[in-house]
Amino acid sequence: MTDYRRLRVALLGAGAVGSQVAALLRQHADELADRAGARLELVGIAVRDVDAPRETDLPRDLFTTDAESLIVGSDIVIELMGGIEPARAYILQAINSGADVVTANKALLATHGPEIFDAADQVGAEVYYEAAAAGAIPIIRPLRDSLAGDRVQRIMGIVNGTTNYILDRMDTEGAEFADVLADAQRLGYAEADPTADVEGFDAAQKAAILASLAFHTTVPLDAVHREGITAIDKSMMDAARHAGYVIKLLAVCERLTEASGSESISVRVYPALIDRAHPLASVHGANNAVFVQAEAAGNLMFYGAGAGGVQTASAVLGDVVSAARRHIAGGVGVGESTLANLPVVPVGRVTTRYQITLEVDDQAGVLATVAGILSEGRVSIATVEQTVIDAGAGEPAVARLVIGTHKALEQDLSETVDRLAASGVVERVVSVLRVEGD
Amino acid sequence: MTDYRRLRVALLGAGAVGSQVAALLRQHADELADRAGARLELVGIAVRDVDAPRETDLPRDLFTTDAESLIVGSDIVIELMGGIEPARAYILQAINSGADVVTANKALLATHGPEIFDAADQVGAEVYYEAAAAGAIPIIRPLRDSLAGDRVQRIMGIVNGTTNYILDRMDTEGAEFADVLADAQRLGYAEADPTADVEGFDAAQKAAILASLAFHTTVPLDAVHREGITAIDKSMMDAARHAGYVIKLLAVCERLTEASGSESISVRVYPALIDRAHPLASVHGANNAVFVQAEAAGNLMFYGAGAGGVQTASAVLGDVVSAARRHIAGGVGVGESTLANLPVVPVGRVTTRYQITLEVDDQAGVLATVAGILSEGRVSIATVEQTVIDAGAGEPAVARLVIGTHKALEQDLSETVDRLAASGVVERVVSVLRVEGD
Ligand SMILES: NC(=O)c1ccc[n+]([C@@H]2O[C@H](COP(=O)([O-])OP(=O)(O)OC[C@H]3O[C@@H](n4cnc5c(N)ncnc54)[C@H](OP(=O)(O)O)[C@@H]3O)[C@@H](O)[C@H]2O)c1
Ligand SMILES: NC(=O)c1ccc[n+]([C@@H]2O[C@H](COP(=O)([O-])OP(=O)(O)OC[C@H]3O[C@@H](n4cnc5c(N)ncnc54)[C@H](OP(=O)(O)O)[C@@H]3O)[C@@H](O)[C@H]2O)c1
Numbered sequence: 001m002t003d004y005r006r007l008r009v010a011l012l013g014a015g016a017v018g019s020q021v022a023a024l025l026r027q028h029a030d031e032l033a034d035r036a037g038a039r040l041e042l043v044g045i046a047v048r049d050v051d052a053p054r055e056t057d058l059p060r061d062l063f064t065t066d067a068e069s070l071i072v073g074s075d076i077v078i079e080l081m082g083g084i085e086p087a088r089a090y091i092l093q094a095i096n097s098g099a100d101v102v103t104a105n106k107a108l109l110a111t112h113g114p115e116i117f118d119a120a121d122q123v124g125a126e127v128y129y130e131a132a133a134a135g136a137i138p139i140i141r142p143l144r145d146s147l148a149g150d151r152v153q154r155i156m157g158i159v160n161g162t163t164n165y166i167l168d169r170m171d172t173e174g175a176e177f178a179d180v181l182a183d184a185q186r187l188g189y190a191e192a193d194p195t196a197d198v199e200g201f202d203a204a205q206k207a208a209i210l211a212s213l214a215f216h217t218t219v220p221l222d223a224v225h226r227e228g229i230t231a232i233d234k235s236m237m238d239a240a241r242h243a244g245y246v247i248k249l250l251a252v253c254e255r256l257t258e259a260s261g262s263e264s265i266s267v268r269v270y271p272a273l274i275d276r277a278h279p280l281a282s283v284h285g286a287n288n289a290v291f292v293q294a295e296a297a298g299n300l301m302f303y304g305a306g307a308g309g310v311q312t313a314s315a316v317l318g319d320v321v322s323a324a325r326r327h328i329a330g331g332v333g334v335g336e337s338t339l340a341n342l343p344v345v346p347v348g349r350v351t352t353r354y355q356i357t358l359e360v361d362d363q364a365g366v367l368a369t370v371a372g373i374l375s376e377g378r379v380s381i382a383t384v385e386q387t388v389i390d391a392g393a394g395e396p397a398v399a400r401l402v403i404g405t406h407k408a409l410e411q412d413l414s415e416t417v418d419r420l421a422a423s424g425v426v427e428r429v430v431s432v433l434r435v436e437g438d
Numbered sequence: 439m440t441d442y443r444r445l446r447v448a449l450l451g452a453g454a455v456g457s458q459v460a461a462l463l464r465q466h467a468d469e470l471a472d473r474a475g476a477r478l479e480l481v482g483i484a485v486r487d488v489d490a491p492r493e494t495d496l497p498r499d500l501f502t503t504d505a506e507s508l509i510v511g512s513d514i515v516i517e518l519m520g521g522i523e524p525a526r527a528y529i530l531q532a533i534n535s536g537a538d539v540v541t542a543n544k545a546l547l548a549t550h551g552p553e554i555f556d557a558a559d560q561v562g563a564e565v566y567y568e569a570a571a572a573g574a575i576p577i578i579r580p581l582r583d584s585l586a587g588d589r590v591q592r593i594m595g596i597v598n599g600t601t602n603y604i605l606d607r608m609d610t611e612g613a614e615f616a617d618v619l620a621d622a623q624r625l626g627y628a629e630a631d632p633t634a635d636v637e638g639f640d641a642a643q644k645a646a647i648l649a650s651l652a653f654h655t656t657v658p659l660d661a662v663h664r665e666g667i668t669a670i671d672k673s674m675m676d677a678a679r680h681a682g683y684v685i686k687l688l689a690v691c692e693r694l695t696e697a698s699g700s701e702s703i704s705v706r707v708y709p710a711l712i713d714r715a716h717p718l719a720s721v722h723g724a725n726n727a728v729f730v731q732a733e734a735a736g737n738l739m740f741y742g743a744g745a746g747g748v749q750t751a752s753a754v755l756g757d758v759v760s761a762a763r764r765h766i767a768g769g770v771g772v773g774e775s776t777l778a779n780l781p782v783v784p785v786g787r788v789t790t791r792y793q794i795t796l797e798v799d800d801q802a803g804v805l806a807t808v809a810g811i812l813s814e815g816r817v818s819i820a821t822v823e824q825t826v827i828d829a830g831a832g833e834p835a836v837a838r839l840v841i842g843t844h845k846a847l848e849q850d851l852s853e854t855v856d857r858l859a860a861s862g863v864v865e866r867v868v869s870v871l872r873v874e875g876d
Pocket of ligand 2: 450451452453454455456484485486487488490503505517518519520521523524542543544545569570573744745746747750
């Protein structure tokens with residue numbers, strides 16, 4: 001067996017991900033040494049409660065509540081505690097004491113990324129975060145390295161497993177949101193408090209991380225437009241299916257080019273219609289996928305498990321091996337040197353296609369009125385489907401209009417929808433959904 | 439504008455890929471400098487004929503027929519000539535003169551990879567080859583870095599666009615192989631001499647590269663079992679569809695573990711049945727995809743364009759940026775340090791499921807005879823479907839048997855099929871196809 005140099009690895013956190021990382025570091029110690037060119041010696045694990053039951057068998061004397069002492073003298077610090085503090089403070093301590101950092105903490109990177117990356121730059125340390133953007137799916141290296149000579153135009157990601165699981169079951173079983181959510185909670189696919197997932201907060205954090213990387217731009221979390229899936233109901237799912245679409249919660253990161261040539265980006269998370277023939281439409285269950293459109297490479301898709309303790313541990317360990325190789329090779333950071341820092345525009349300045357579903361009075365001239373309002377609002381109609389709804393005896397007849405638009409400016413569209421709602425001929429705006437994928 | 443250090447880049451070849459690489463290097467010079475931390479100065483392009491028409495506009499004075507002089511003094515040499523010689527000699531010259539090398543040459547790497555990687559190791563140079571395994575799809579970095587802390591169990595790749603295009607059209611249009619091939623040649627999807635694609639030679643080269651990387655093992659090209667798609671006809675396609683499968687040309691790289699715990703690998707290319715619900719089944723047209731099963735990460739899939747000049751150029755430029763960053767950072771190579779070098783077993787020692795289609799005499803006892811031969815041959819039956827074929831007046835009645843097997847040893851299976859063919863009750867072995875994907 002080769003006599004490798006030893007690297008001291010400190011682990012902060014032994015929950016769903018951390019306990020698996022610790023177990024794999026020990027089980028595969030020899031193979032990891034061959035891959036890394038160094039022995040990865042797990043010197044300790046910081047937790048809140050050293051006596052808490054763990055998912056994997058680990059020697060009790062590895063555990064400590066004293067993270068700060070553990071970090072001192074470590075070559076690689078793996079942060080898997082989650083949350084902002086004390087994770088942020090420990091990561092900064094690690095960087096400043098000369099360690100490289102591996103983290104899966106999307107909440108922290110999406111809010112304090114620039115501070116952490118700057119601190120690392122100052123001292124020539126590296127921060128690895130493959131697991132923070134899409135769990136086990138390798139997406140950071142492809143974006144940072146493989147596509148470094150290309151120009152990313154757009155990313156469309158299914159980056160939240162819980163919401164994809166819910167929407168997929170609503171689609172395949174014709175079930176209602178609340179029922180599937182309750183079931184998902186029972187099965188462990190959704191948390192007791194599902195807000196972070198179903199309101200799109202988790203996806204927004206990942207979108208900020210992906211956009212920052214793809215466009216070499218600092219994307220503050222509050223510049224990410226965010227809508228969740230709680231308003232999606234069975235009737236919208238049915239209508240989408242009928243029209244050849246499926247509804248997915250998408251994280252869209254897009255490069256916008258003005259006529260003048262000046263560039264900006266848009267980052268947004270919302271449920272959108274996507275054509276059933278699109279590769280993203282066949283991402284089922286709790287799986288994730290990131291679809292990337294690049295100028296030269298064309299369309300690429302990266303598919304896999306976006307979460308799960310052991311799956312995420314795979315991405316964390318890949319980062320640990322990279323950090324170890326860098327320690328051995330002894331070079332300075334190999335990241336990009338200059339940020340492009342494109343402006344991030346509000347969602348109102350984005351153009352997409354829409355599908356607008358309205359209930360209108362079923363009388364002559366209504367379609368003309370609706371079409372007139374759309375055209376005044378600079379929203380051009382691509383398709384219209386009208387169905388008369390049986391409103392019951394004595395009730396005035398009602399028709400349902402499903403209008404597919406050409407690409408329109410979000411701001412124009414929302415003003416137009418307001419005007420439609422106030423027009424007198426529209427009984428109800430049933431839904432307004434964006435159509436993504438072309 | 440930042441005042442970057444300059445790196446001298448030499449390009450060998452300006453064909454489909456090279457001409458696009460040259461154009462992008464010039465068009466995106468400023469952005470590439472920001473990404474790489476260095477100005478990438480294209481110092482010359484070696485070709486056979488400096489006056490040949492090129493796909494992109496490039497200054498005539500960049501061209502030379504003297505590749506050797508061009509290589510001298512270059513920091514990065516991009517080899518896009520193809521073929522074994524003189525590509526091999528030029529790459530070795532580049533390595534020995536201190537340059538890093540970027541190549542897309544799968545034929546060369548699959549046959550002379552060890553020689554080239556050894557030469558690079560000797561002098562601390564790096565050889566980048568993202569474009570050699572699956573064109574524009576980032577698969578090398580994910581395998582080498584992202585999954586470095588995991589254990590790859592199996593790779594199933596659709597790695598040849600021409601054959602996927604042909605099989606996809608046979609599947610969707612019910613067309614015959616020869617007709618689709620002729621059409622593919624007319625449309626430029628297949629070469630005038632389609633042998634390298636349709637006989638699986640191209641896929642076998644890529645399989646050898648992927649398996650070498652995934653299993654840290656030197657895989658000689660002649661250890662790759664290879665079958666092409668020329669025997670696939672409409673009736674096999676129809677039968678596959680009927681059974682819920684689609685036929686794809688797959689490159690399968692698999693880790694095998696004996697009961698004793700000792701490990702070996704199998705690398706093989708053949709047309710196989712794959713369940714329509716499998717993510718690989720929805721890879722259409724000339725697209726490629728690599729499905730990876732890893733111990734911790736679970737199932738991953740990487741999808742995109744496996745060929746095309748500009749698409750492949752994206753992967754090449756990503757490698758060029760990586761090489762430049764390494765020059766700037768000044769570290770030594772960051773690849774893995776030790777090979778596992780698992781034995782590569784012949785296809786006979788592999789187990790898969792099979793679908794065997796036979797024409798048999800339609801008389802009592804035939805099924806029992808067939809079942810007996812299978813069972814003696816250690817091939818266990820999972821499903822049987824029998825249909826009587828109308829053989830025409832006066833002809834003896836014939837039945838078609840479609841037998842799905844459980845996992846069986848390839849060697850047992852092929853001996854059993856020989857025994858079936860010689861048994862007297864089997865009129866014709868219509869097809870024997872492997873079933874992959876579980
Ligand atoms: N779970 C996934 O599938 C997944 C996927 C992608 C990314 N991530 C990210 O990975 C990180 C870890 O997630 P997880 O699911 O493993 O979390 P978790 O199960 O909640 O585990 C958190 C661990 O951190 C420890 N910890 C928390 N606060 C601490 C403190 N102040 N001092 C010391 N230790 C502390 C806990 O100690 P005790 O055990 O003593 O309480 C626990 O071991 C998060 O950033 C998460 O966003 C998770
Ligand atoms: N095309 C794809 O989609 C694709 C995808 C993945 C990988 N690749 C790989 O990329 C490499 C290049 O492919 P390609 O399609 O670009 O090839 P190509 O179109 O045939 O171009 C080959 C180029 O190399 C030059 N060349 C050939 N032999 C030479 C010699 N002895 N000395 C100097 N120059 C020589 C040719 O010069 P002239 O122009 O003067 O004849 C030509 O410019 C191959 O290894 C291929 O396997 C290609």
